[in-house]
Amino acid sequence: xxxxxxxxxxxxxxxxxxxxxxxxxxxxxxxxxxxxxxxxxxxxxxxxxxxxxxxxxxxxxxxxxxxxxxxxxxxxxxxxxxxxxxxxxxxxxxxxxxxxxxxxxxxxxxxxxxxxxxxxxxxxxxxxxxxxxxxxxxxxxxxxxxxxxxxxxxxxxxxxxxxxxxxxxxxxxxxxxxxxxxxxxxxxxxxxxxxxxx
Amino acid sequence: xxxxxxxxxxxxxxxxxxxxxxxxxxxxxxxxxxxxxxxxxxxxxxxxxxxxxxxxxxxxxxxxxxxxxxxxxxxxxxxxxxxxxxxxxxxxxxxxxxxxxxxxxxxxxxxxxxxxxxxxxxxxxxxxxxxxxxxxxxxxxxxxxxxxxxxxxxxxxxxxxxxxxxxxxxxxxxxxxxxxxxxxxxxxxxxxxxxxxx
Numbered sequence: 437x438x439x440x441x442x443x444x445x446x447x448x449x450x451x452x453x454x455x456x457x458x459x460x461x462x463x464x465x466x467x468x469x470x471x472x473x474x475x476x477x478x479x480x481x482x483x484x485x486x487x488x489x490x491x492x493x494x495x496x497x498x499x500x501x502x503x504x505x506x507x508x509x510x511x512x513x514x515x516x517x518x519x520x521x522x523x524x525x526x527x528x529x530x531x532x533x534x535x536x537x538x539x540x541x542x543x544x545x546x547x548x549x550x551x552x553x554x555x556x557x558x559x560x561x562x563x564x565x566x567x568x569x570x571x572x573x574x575x576x577x578x579x580x581x582x583x584x585x586x587x588x589x590x591x592x593x594x595x596x597x598x599x600x601x602x603x604x605x606x607x608x609x610x611x612x613x614x615x616x617x618x619x620x621x622x623x624x625x626x627x628x629x630x631x632x633x634x
Numbered sequence: 635x636x637x638x639x640x641x642x643x644x645x646x647x648x649x650x651x652x653x654x655x656x657x658x659x660x661x662x663x664x665x666x667x668x669x670x671x672x673x674x675x676x677x678x679x680x681x682x683x684x685x686x687x688x689x690x691x692x693x694x695x696x697x698x699x700x701x702x703x704x705x706x707x708x709x710x711x712x713x714x715x716x717x718x719x720x721x722x723x724x725x726x727x728x729x730x731x732x733x734x735x736x737x738x739x740x741x742x743x744x745x746x747x748x749x750x751x752x753x754x755x756x757x758x759x760x761x762x763x764x765x766x767x768x769x770x771x772x773x774x775x776x777x778x779x780x781x782x783x784x785x786x787x788x789x790x791x792x793x794x795x796x797x798x799x800x801x802x803x804x805x806x807x808x809x810x811x812x813x814x815x816x817x818x819x820x821x822x823x824x825x826x827x828x829x830x831x832x
Binding site: 443450451452454455456458459461462463465469470471472479482483484485486487488489491558559560590591592593594617618619620621622624631632 | 641648649650652653654656657659660661663667668669670677680681682683684685686687689756757758788789790791792815816817818819820822829830
């Protein structure tokens with residue numbers, strides 16, 4: 437059975453937050469189908485410039501197994517976007533795994549999904565993200581944090597390491613290692629190895 | 635003065651080949667403008683699924699300082715696409731730097747741009763790429779290879795390490811290190827460190 441990975445994008449998302457994890461899951465084509473989800477049909481523009489096609493909108497009620505959200509400057513607006521936060525609550529209810537990269541954790545937190553859970557985020561934006569929702573147990577030193585079905589990663593590149601950990605959890609460590617090798621990626625597979633925490 | 639980075643995309647390009655380097659250059663907004671170039675207006679579909687907007691087509695004669703091409707399954711068709719190869723020759727003539735990621739080296743090679751130069755490519759596709767153009771001095775053990783204005787990287791993730799080396803060359807090593815830290819990326823800054831060569 438193929439799982440569906442839904443990556444929710446919005447204007448001002450950070451390129452590698454989204455496409456690092458999607459590269460790794462994209463190498464597992466027989467196991468995972470990727471769908472780009474957004475609020476409206478059309479294009480979303482990354483903070484770096486390139487624009488991406490939205491393939492499914494919230495009103496279509498996409499069925500998602502693995503729900504993901506990147507960070508980026510755009511999260512500043514999205515944490516106050518009540519419609520988006522409600523949609524995250526809905527999608528969370530039917531997803532077996534939920535993950536954020538970088539400041540994407542602020543969106544999950546404001547949707548109330550991380551209350552009483554451990555989570556992490558970008559180190560440069562730690563203050564801003566953690567004050568969005570004090571009910572979360574924010575972890576300052578971590579490449580990524582796993583708590584139940586929730587995976588939250590540190591900044592940008594940390595999302596790729598977390599994605600491989602999620603692949604290991606779902607499909608086994610051997611599959612994660614093969615995927616990393618295929619992408620010639622030196623996987624930091626230790627969630628506690630975080631050279632950017634200081 | 636802002637430099638223009640032109641990333642040439644086509645159907646079947648590998649996501650991280652393009653968006654690893656674009657993440658790093660995208661963090662230098664005041665220094666670099668990114669434009670996605672293609673053969674036709676509209677969208678190109680990555681091998682993983684997501685579709686990207688073409689912002690400029692060859693017939694518009696975009697002025698490019700840094701020319702880049704990713705690899706991916708799509709290169710199989712592109713190495714025989716005479717129109718595309720001609721456009722690479724034209725763009726090369728006015729670019730101060732030219733770079734390929736993964737099997738993107740096959741495109742530069744078939745366009746004749748790498749003749750008598752050292753270059754590398756994806757390790758899993760090394761045989762296929764190197765036989766595309768025997769006039770190139772193909773290097774088997776390298777994370778990336780620099781030869782004059784040409785930078786060629788190994789598979790997928792190696793492109794990000796190469797992009798930071800290119801940033802170091804153009805803007806200085808301090809800027810490259812700051813960019814890597816901003817993206818919480820552990821930069822492999824040694825072009826000879828290639829754990830995937832064996």
